[in-house]
Amino acid sequence: MMEELSLGIDVGSSGCKAAVVNKELLTLYTYSVRYENTIVCTGTGEYEQQPEILKEAAFECIRQAVRMLKTDQKISCIGITGQMHGLVALDKDGKPIRPVISCVDFRNKEQNEDLHKKAGGISKMLEYTNNKMISSCTGGKIIWMKEKEPLLYEKTACVINPKDYIRMELTGICGIDESDASGFGLYDVRKHEWSRGLLKLSGISEKILPNVFKSGQTAGQVLPGIAEQLGIEGGIPVIAGGGDAIMQTIGSGAIQEGIYSIVLGTGGLISASLRTCVVNRDAMLQIYCSGLEEQWVAYAGLMSVGAAIDWFRNCYYSKELLDSGENVYQVMEKEAGTVKAGSEGLLFYPMLLGQRNPVEDPLAKGTLIGLTPCHGRRHMYRALLEGLAMGMKNASEQLIQVAGDIKEIRISGGGASSSLWCQIIADVFQRDVCRLDDFKICGAKSCAVMGAVALGAYSSAEEAYRQCRIQRVFHPDKERADTYTSLYKIYKNIYPQVSNIFTELVKFEDG
Numbered sequence: 001m002m003e004e005l006s007l008g009i010d011v012g013s014s015g016c017k018a019a020v021v022n023k024e025l026l027t028l029y030t031y032s033v034r035y036e037n038t039i040v041c042t043g044t045g046e047y048e049q050q051p052e053i054l055k056e057a058a059f060e061c062i063r064q065a066v067r068m069l070k071t072d073q074k075i076s077c078i079g080i081t082g083q084m085h086g087l088v089a090l091d092k093d094g095k096p097i098r099p100v101i102s103c104v105d106f107r108n109k110e111q112n113e114d115l116h117k118k119a120g121g122i123s124k125m126l127e128y129t130n131n132k133m134i135s136s137c138t139g140g141k142i143i144w145m146k147e148k149e150p151l152l153y154e155k156t157a158c159v160i161n162p163k164d165y166i167r168m169e170l171t172g173i174c175g176i177d178e179s180d181a182s183g184f185g186l187y188d189v190r191k192h193e194w195s196r197g198l199l200k201l202s203g204i205s206e207k208i209l210p211n212v213f214k215s216g217q218t219a220g221q222v223l224p225g226i227a228e229q230l231g232i233e234g235g236i237p238v239i240a241g242g243g244d245a246i247m248q249t250i251g252s253g254a255i256q257e258g259i260y261s262i263v264l265g266t267g268g269l270i271s272a273s274l275r276t277c278v279v280n281r282d283a284m285l286q287i288y289c290s291g292l293e294e295q296w297v298a299y300a301g302l303m304s305v306g307a308a309i310d311w312f313r314n315c316y317y318s319k320e321l322l323d324s325g326e327n328v329y330q331v332m333e334k335e336a337g338t339v340k341a342g343s344e345g346l347l348f349y350p351m352l353l354g355q356r357n358p359v360e361d362p363l364a365k366g367t368l369i370g371l372t373p374c375h376g377r378r379h380m381y382r383a384l385l386e387g388l389a390m391g392m393k394n395a396s397e398q399l400i401q402v403a404g405d406i407k408e409i410r411i412s413g414g415g416a417s418s419s420l421w422c423q424i425i426a427d428v429f430q431r432d433v434c435r436l437d438d439f440k441i442c443g444a445k446s447c448a449v450m451g452a453v454a455l456g457a458y459s460s461a462e463e464a465y466r467q468c469r470i471q472r473v474f475h476p477d478k479e480r481a482d483t484y485t486s487l488y489k490i491y492k493n494i495y496p497q498v499s500n501i502f503t504e505l506v507k508f509e510d511g
């Protein structure tokens with residue numbers, strides 16, 4: 001008898017990952033493809049990526065994962081997650097008509113502000129969806145496209161997100177799950193439907209919006225021709241899956257009160273699951289439909305986390321990066337580990353791609369404060385890690401108001417490889433930080449687990465996610481508490497003091 005396995009795919013902004021799990025939810029095989037530096041800046045606030053890059057990487061991950069199978073094993077279900085908010089515009093034949101407008105893009109700032117005015121302000125906007133249209137939302141990108149690229153907009157038959165594009169290439173069916181629909185900024189997360197009132201205000205036709213599926217629902221089957229290319233059977237069900245922020249939250253086991261999730265990816269987020277859809281007062285957070293029935297996920301995020309780390313690596317560790325014999329991240333961590341908490345008076349405000357929380361400002365910038373000739377790259381790197389940890393803590397203050405106090409943090413994403421960083425986060429929050437067993441592939445595994453549930457491995461997805469395994473717990477160092485409490489007060493004062501300078505600097509960005 002053939003062993004039925006589930007395959008999860010995570011289509012990120014800088015890489016794609018695959019994870020294969022069995023019905024006991026053990027990870028049997030993994031594969032990844034990197035495509036760093038493929039998001040191209042085409043103007044102020046404009047970031048694009050070629051959809052073909054994402055498709056080729058996802059298909060290669062599937063092919064390679066399948067080649068690892070034993071002769072008595074087969075893939076029986078596929079689930080897909082990936083970067084949220086990106087715009088993929090398709091024509092009537094299902095072909096992309098322009099590059100992906102990336103999740104970090106904020107060209108639609110004016111369109112979002114205009115929509116908020118039409119709605120009667122932020123508070124009235126919440127009556128439509130319980131969320132405001134933040135700069136990364138797909139809906140704002142559609143409005144921008146309608147205004148600035150009218151000919152392409154006229155050719156648009158459907159708008160979806162990157163992971164849904166991969167699913168469509170597999171199945172031929174255009175659709176989206178509820179979590180990513182929430183990220184359009186046009187979806188009423190309380191009523192579980194597109195907000196027709198907001199669509200009318202925005203001028204967007206519902207005809208170009210995809211059908212919405214539950215995360216665990218089958219959204220199509222792999223086409224025979226595609227199956228032959230990938231080395232799998234035709235007709236394999238492909239579940240809807242979910243956006244990476246949502247799937248990583250539930251995949252980390254952060255589905256109980258007091259358990260929060262932190263994801264250290266290209267961007268970063270802190271999130272918590274909710275049993276009721278609370279009122280999103282002052283639109284402080286994103287409150288999206290969860291991948292679990294009758295649950296929601298509230299989250300706040302930083303736009304540049306891994307992206308900031310990679311920028312620093314490229315600028316200050318280029319020699320080590322070229323030396324294939326060294327793991328450059330280990331070199332960076334070893335050096336930063338020699339610096340005391342507080343980085344000897346150096347503080348990094350790490351908003352290289354703008355700021356989402358606690359105040360949305362796409363014009364925010366990275367800022368290094370306290371630099372002297374006594375500081376070197378090791379000080380700057382530790383200051384960057386500390387700044388990112390404090391950025392997460394700052395964002396969490398809004399989240400705690402709706403989700404309650406933090407009792408424990410589950411951490412995942414590529415950045416969780418850094419034990420130093422995990423410890424810094426534990427020290428800044430003064431909470432236990434639990435690194436997941438499969439922290440590098442949390443998103444892909446989460447979708448694979450949901451696929452395993454579809455195959456009958458567990459009676460419910462919630463039961464399955466409660467089986468999440470912890471690799472290591474980082475306990476907060478009480479001796480560093482005072483240092484980080486004092487430093488955090490200074491950190492919180494940076495944005496109010498320099499936000500006007502960020503705005504003034506924009507005029508110089510185009511050279």
